[in-house]
Amino acid sequence: MNNVTIREARQEDLETLYKFEQGVISAERPYDPTLKADPINYYDFNALFHSADAQLVVAEYGKELIASGYARIEKSKAYTAFDEYAYLGFMFVVPEFRGLGINTLIIAALAKWAAARKVYELRLEVYYENEPAIRAYEKLGFSKHMIEMRLEIGQEGI
Numbered sequence: 001m002n003n004v005t006i007r008e009a010r011q012e013d014l015e016t017l018y019k020f021e022q023g024v025i026s027a028e029r030p031y032d033p034t035l036k037a038d039p040i041n042y043y044d045f046n047a048l049f050h051s052a053d054a055q056l057v058v059a060e061y062g063k064e065l066i067a068s069g070y071a072r073i074e075k076s077k078a079y080t081a082f083d084e085y086a087y088l089g090f091m092f093v094v095p096e097f098r099g100l101g102i103n104t105l106i107i108a109a110l111a112k113w114a115a116a117r118k119v120y121e122l123r124l125e126v127y128y129e130n131e132p133a134i135r136a137y138e139k140l141g142f143s144k145h146m147i148e149m150r151l152e153i154g155q156e157g158i
Helices: 011-031 045-050 102-116 131-139
Strands: 004-008 054-061 064-075 084-093 122-124
Touching: 004 102, 011 045, 011 054, 011 064, 011 084, 045 054, 054 102, 064 102, 084 102, 102 122
Parallel strands: 084 122
Antiparallel strands: 004 054, 054 064, 064 084
16 A cells, blocks of 8 residues: 555544544444443543653545554563563554555554664454454464453352
8 A cells, every 4th residue: 555654643633533443442342241332432542642652643545544553662560571562552444444454554653663662562452252353463473472351240259
């Protein structure tokens, strides 16, 4: 996609970013029974815009915003090999541009940003039932690392 540009998100992109956020929530809702009923929000865009430890980017096709993603530098556990890692989130591509490698461009830009800050590990979360997303991330070199488990209990416990 030679006509796609990846750039840092700007305040004037906020209306579209909120629409993208709802797209992420809609896509994830079938995988997550713990989500509250709409309307909900996931992201603190103001914090992402103003944090020195985060980079929020968008993909632009002409003047149209078609994708988004962010990297946020996080402290690793004291016992791990990396002191910090870049957590990736808000990975969204509008439906008509999916399958064209746009997410790869977003991740490459975020990886470059992280590496410039001497952060050499990327992490992200994906629902274990979201097999298309898992395959796409594995194709980029990500590997499964840990599964978070949950159990809903009643007032009496198990």
